[in-house]
Amino acid sequence: MIGFLVAGLIIGALARLIKPGKQNLGLLATLLLGLVGSIIGGLIAQFFNTGGIFELNVLGFVLAVIAAVLLIGVAESLAGRRRVTR
Secondary structure (H helix, E strand, O other): OHHHHHHHHHHHHHHHHHOOOOOOOOHHHHHHHHHHHHHHHHHHHHHOOOOOOOOOOHHHHHHHHHHHHHHHHHHHHHHHHHHHHO
16 A cells, blocks of 8 residues: 555656646645556556556556646646636
8 A cells, every 4th residue: 555655656746747837736636646647557557458457567657657647737727727717
C-alpha cells in the first residue's frame, strides 16, 4: 500500500513536470491524480496482457503518466470554471 502511494506521488509529479504551464495543485491533489492515473494505466496495461493492475511494468507506468497528464488538464479546466462562475 505504501508503494502504491509512493508510485502515485511519483507519477503525479512526473505528469506535472510534463504538463506545460503552472498548475495550482497541492501535494494531495498531485498524489490523488497520480493514484488515479496509475489505476487507469494499470487497467489499460492489464487489458493488453502486459501485467496486472498493481504490477510495476514499463507500459503501465508510461500509460499512468499519460493518464495523469490528462487528468491534470481536466482538473485545471474544472478549477478554471469554478473561478469564472464565482
